Amino acid sequence: MTYAQPKNLDEALGLLAEESWSILAGGTDFYPSVLERPMPSRVMDIHALEELRPISVEDSHVRIGAGATWSDLIDAQLPPAFDALKLAAAEVGSVQIQNRATVVGNLCNASPAADGVPPLLILDAAVELVSHAGIRTLPLQEFTLGNRRTARASNEMVSGLLVPQQSVQGQSTFLKLGARKYLVISISMVAGRMVIDHKGVIEDVALSVGSCSLVAQRLTDLEAALTGQVASKDLGSLVSTRHLESLAPIDDxxxxxxxxxxxxxxxIRRCVNTLGSTPA
Ligand SMILES: Cc1cc2nc3c(=O)[nH]c(=O)nc-3n(C[C@H](O)[C@H](O)[C@H](O)COP(=O)(O)OP(=O)(O)OC[C@H]3O[C@@H](n4cnc5c(N)ncnc54)[C@H](O)[C@@H]3O)c2cc1C
Structure with a gap:
């Protein structure tokens, strides 16, 4: 096995331009996966690339660098629209896992049960991919193609996530159900973000569900049905099975x-009840 630990992004991109490498970040998905299949022949460890670590609030977007861990995210000063992502972060494995594992690694691993995906979908996050040829960004929905499949080309790496400022609005929350409270893979998880105007009317709402389809889904029909409704703690009564038709869960x-x-x-009902009764 060839192991490389580039000292900066340029060096990493140079290596990716020459050959195909398996990227290693926190390793919390990578190492368990090599119990099931052989160790890849070329491994590039990007864990030491400090330039990828920052989480920053910029004019047009909030950037979560590819090196940012779940703990970095929990500690970051971010608006309430990020509360769902922070709640998910606090439920990823244990504190030891949160200290090591990256948010971006969670997306790149492309598990249907990745807890980071629903909270990033409600923030309309885009994935920034970088290669020697340049930078491109893809909406998260287009980046994740299926179970363990992403749109990343072999000469690219993900450099960060971009959340547009227009989506950094309102309150948000995240609910996860597992077979026990901690250190558990989700049976289902739901993220929601709601913007309520000064008259108590829902101006904008984003809802997503993970672990119930190959790729986590936004519930666009339900979002449309809730927009314009008066917010209340009983909003959940408007949610029906009809709104879940895009889900395709499996028996496992x-x-x-x-x-x-x-x-x-x-x-979902609990999520919208909570958001509907949260002061704007
Ligand atoms: C005990 C335990 C408990 C866990 N609990 C949970 C949980 O509750 N919820 C949950 O969602 N997950 C959980 N996980 C999974 C894991 O911790 C997360 O998915 C984590 O966020 C992955 O990040 P990482 O930095 O460790 O990624 P790595 O393992 O280093 O990489 C994961 C994948 O992403 C790729 N990758 C990483 N960074 C990049 C990049 N910048 N560009 C391109 N590709 C990249 C790698 O090549 C690899 O394919 C758990 C894992 C363990 C071991």
Whole structure:
């Protein structure tokens, strides 16, 4: 096995331009995966690239660098629209995992149960990909193609996530259901963000569900149905199974399809009740 630890981004991109490398960040998905298949022949460890670490609030967007860990995110000063992502962060594994694992690694691993995806979908996050040829950004929905599949080309790496300032509005929350409270893979998880105007009317709402389809989904029909409604702690009564039709959960060791659907319906109702009763 060839191991490289580039000292800066330029060096990393130079290596990626020459050959295909498996990228290693915090390693919390990478190492468990090599129990199931052989170690890749070329591993590039980007953990020491400090230039990728910052989380920064800029004029047009909030940037989460590819090196930012879940703990960095929890510690960052960010508006309430990021509360859902912070709540998810606090439920990723344990504190030891949060200290090591990166938010971007969670997306690049492309597990249907990745807790970071629903909270980033409600923020309309885009993925920034960089190569020697330049930079491109893709909406998160277009980056994740399926189970363990992303749109990243072999000469690219993800340098960060960009959340547009127009989506950094309103309150947000995240609810996760697992077979136990901590250190558990989600059976279902729901993220929501709501903007309520001064008259108490819902101006904008974003909702997403993970672990119930190959790729986490935004619930656009439900979002449309809730927009313009008067916010209240009973908003959940407007949510029906019809709004979950885009979900396609599977039966597995963690849950049956029917339980995943029931649980998701309940989580979505609780999510919108919470957001509907949160002061603007
Ligand atoms: C005990 C334990 C508990 C866990 N609990 C949870 C949980 O509750 N919820 C949850 O969602 N996850 C959980 N995880 C999974 C894991 O911690 C997260 O997915 C983590 O965020 C991955 O980040 P990482 O930096 O460790 O990625 P790595 O393992 O280093 O990499 C993961 C994948 O992303 C790729 N990658 C990483 N960075 C880049 C980049 N910049 N550009 C391109 N590709 C890149 C790698 O090549 C690899 O394919 C758990 C893991 C463990 C071991």
């Amino acid at each position: 060791v963690r849950s049956t399809i029917a339980y995943r659907m029931d649980a998701s319906l309940e989580l």
